[in-house]
Amino acid sequence: MDTEFKDNLTNIISLAKSQGYGNDDILNVTNEYFGYEASNYVNYLLNKIEFIERLYRPTVSFSQEELYNCIYNSVLSGIQPDNILAVCEEFLNLDDYAFCQLAIEHILCYRQPSVNEEQAFVLIILKLLAIDDIEEVIKLVDDVKNIFLKKIAILPFTEYIYRLYLSNKPVDYFLELANKTRYYEFQKIFLRVVNIISKEKGDNLEFNFDVNSQVLNTKLIADSKINQLEKELENAQLLSLDEMGKLLVNTLADFQVDATFSGCKSGPTFNRIEVKLGKGVKFSSVANLGEDLMQQLGSFLGIKVPPMVSVLPGRCAFDLPRVDRQKAYFWDYVDFESEIDPFAISIPGGVDVNGEYFDIALTSENVTHILGGGRTRSGKSQFEKAVILYLARRYPPSVVRLALSDVKRVTFSKFDQLPHLVSPVCKDARSTADLLDYLVAFMELRYQEFEDYKCETIREFNFKTLPERLIMSRVVCIIDECFDLLSDEAYADRIKKALMKLLAKAGGAGIHLFLYTQRPDKNVIDPLIRSNFPAKTAFATTRPEDSCIILGDKDTRAANLLGHGDFLYKVADEQTMRLQALYVADDEKPEYFQKLISEAINQQDPYEEWDSGLDFVEFLETLYVNQNVVDINAVSKVVQKAVIDIDEQQKNSILSLHKRGYALDEIIKSVFGKSRHDGRIYKKIRNAVEDFINESNN
Numbered sequence: 001m002d003t004e005f006k007d008n009l010t011n012i013i014s015l016a017k018s019q020g021y022g023n024d025d026i027l028n029v030t031n032e033y034f035g036y037e038a039s040n041y042v043n044y045l046l047n048k049i050e051f052i053e054r055l056y057r058p059t060v061s062f063s064q065e066e067l068y069n070c071i072y073n074s075v076l077s078g079i080q081p082d083n084i085l086a087v088c089e090e091f092l093n094l095d096d097y098a099f100c101q102l103a104i105e106h107i108l109c110y111r112q113p114s115v116n117e118e119q120a121f122v123l124i125i126l127k128l129l130a131i132d133d134i135e136e137v138i139k140l141v142d143d144v145k146n147i148f149l150k151k152i153a154i155l156p157f158t159e160y161i162y163r164l165y166l167s168n169k170p171v172d173y174f175l176e177l178a179n180k181t182r183y184y185e186f187q188k189i190f191l192r193v194v195n196i197i198s199k200e201k202g203d204n205l206e207f208n209f210d211v212n213s214q215v216l217n218t219k220l221i222a223d224s225k226i227n228q229l230e231k232e233l234e235n236a237q238l239l240s241l242d243e244m245g246k247l248l249v250n251t252l253a254d255f256q257v258d259a260t261f262s263g264c265k266s267g268p269t270f271n272r273i274e275v276k277l278g279k280g281v282k283f284s285s286v287a288n289l290g291e292d293l294m295q296q297l298g299s300f301l302g303i304k305v306p307p308m309v310s311v312l313p314g315r316c317a318f319d320l321p322r323v324d325r326q327k328a329y330f331w332d333y334v335d336f337e338s339e340i341d342p343f344a345i346s347i348p349g350g351v352d353v354n355g356e357y358f359d360i361a362l363t364s365e366n367v368t369h370i371l372g373g374g375r376t377r378s379g380k381s382q383f384e385k386a387v388i389l390y391l392a393r394r395y396p397p398s399v400v401r402l403a404l405s406d407v408k409r410v411t412f413s414k415f416d417q418l419p420h421l422v423s424p425v426c427k428d429a430r431s432t433a434d435l436l437d438y439l440v441a442f443m444e445l446r447y448q449e450f451e452d453y454k455c456e457t458i459r460e461f462n463f464k465t466l467p468e469r470l471i472m473s474r475v476v477c478i479i480d481e482c483f484d485l486l487s488d489e490a491y492a493d494r495i496k497k498a499l500m501k502l503l504a505k506a507g508g509a510g511i512h513l514f515l516y517t518q519r520p521d522k523n524v525i526d527p528l529i530r531s532n533f534p535a536k537t538a539f540a541t542t543r544p545e546d547s548c549i550i551l552g553d554k555d556t557r558a559a560n561l562l563g564h565g566d567f568l569y570k571v572a573d574e575q576t577m578r579l580q581a582l583y584v585a586d587d588e589k590p591e592y593f594q595k596l597i598s599e600a601i602n603q604q605d606p607y608e609e610w611d612s613g614l615d616f617v618e619f620l621e622t623l624y625v626n627q628n629v630v631d632i633n634a635v636s637k638v639v640q641k642a643v644i645d646i647d648e649q650q651k652n653s654i655l656s657l658h659k660r661g662y663a664l665d666e667i668i669k670s671v672f673g674k675s676r677h678d679g680r681i682y683k684k685i686r687n688a689v690e691d692f693i694n695e696s697n698n
Contacts, residue, residue: 013045064099071103108145121149129160138181154185159240165193241266244301245273248318251296257285262315267353268326269566269580270319283311290560308560321562330386330582331592333357342399342462345474347387349569350579358579366571367535368507373517373550374539379565380516381411383581384478391476392418392600398609403439403477405432407484418600422475423616429491436498438619439477439511445612446509458510472610478514486524503532520549536570613683646692658693
């Protein structure tokens, strides 16, 4: 082709591109009219034009955080990674494009799958295993990049491999499968099985994986190496629950205990194996076998602490710690959306052995007050924080009030802005004594109100007043580290005296005590106090004696709990429950915690709260007149009578209406324009008017 012809072709192609013709259209026309040589030149020109356009194309620059979020949302919406990268390559500069490549890899590997994704993935694996297509499972898991989905596959895969082991598959079979997987966790499972088989046959062989080449090597090892393999096997839970149950029954038979396997359950913390003892076999024959069972079965079941043994109706239960223990996160179980019922106040309990959420009905007559305790890292503080956070976010201040004491000064400090608080969070023995004295006076005033309304309990009172949107709140008083308070020389007697009054009468008035300690001591928390707590929450204790102090009846089971929220919930006349407390994770997800606190502060309150007329600050000022603690009832009356000054015209009107037979409430309504709904000011006016009438009659 001469130069003039090439120039003409260049001009024609430029014109065609400007008019919107595609490369394929231009090449087809060139082939038809100008021949092979011209087509090659046109193809060269088109590639050159595309390269120049891409080289000088306008690009967009984003912050890396914005890019990552955009890519993350695209992956979640189901867009294929190749399509995402194609768009990024077209519009982004080279640095941002390289970042996008890394971001996609990171998201694919570390994104937390949804529950539906996890369930669908497990279902696929189970279907493949059901038809014994283990090689397809290996290929499926190898191709998955997400580490969380890979981990989910481990448990069903392990159980399947264990069944293969029981079917007497040869070593070569497992070696062949091991060479087919790139997933190291699957390789370790095969390694364990191979080593078990080699040990049973006395071959003393060790099979190690070269992770880089995935080549399986074999070599002789010394007897001492076998011990290391046994330790590794302790971490592998190769048995299904039914197989655990059968193994347990066989082991009990070795101890001359006749028993039959009756069922199993799995919770987040432990697996429960239930057995029925033979006729004439006493529970005492298995109650203390925990350590013996750990010694016999520890290496097979992967347990490192003795199982807890409990009696159940018609059977007994052996709670075996789970190797893959799960946390019960607060946000996965609580409900803040449904409509509240002011007659059914509840607090978070935990997750039971069936994996079901259980809440504690605070308004139940069997609960009223709760005694609890546990050693450091037992999960006690997380339980308390879950209770406070739930009550504050779930119920408005008119329905639930909080009274908190925290001598450690750090457990409840995050709640000091809540409008639900009766007083500032108490941080020492004196302020706690003040708070309890206030609650005693508060309780007495409530009972006076019950007398006026002809009712006996807060429930009856609220039934009568709720149609008018007036409600008397429940008061939940949580005292942490009560050991320090009850052993304080200056204030212990005063605190004990107030506690005894509240424990005796406060339940009916809607005041509930939660008393917690790290160090249960029978000489500090005396039996009279302990016996007045109908509900107990025992977390892991250091000594069996501590468990007995909390649970009573020589119940030492709390000493065998696993810590970190594993606890026993005991209520009179009901079966003791073992629960996993909810984990608030306020340090792990502070933004979620603060969000709930903010919502608790700003929530709408549909009711008008009954007001006792007893102001906490005024109460304290009167309480410490002359630096001596005076009678609590007298103090409350002084506080309520304060401030109200009746002028002469009002006095004349009061006397006139009284002589004409008007009731006290009618007099106050007529002279002052106030009713019961006006709360504290109404109380003060009522007391002042009542005193004036009595003085006039005398």
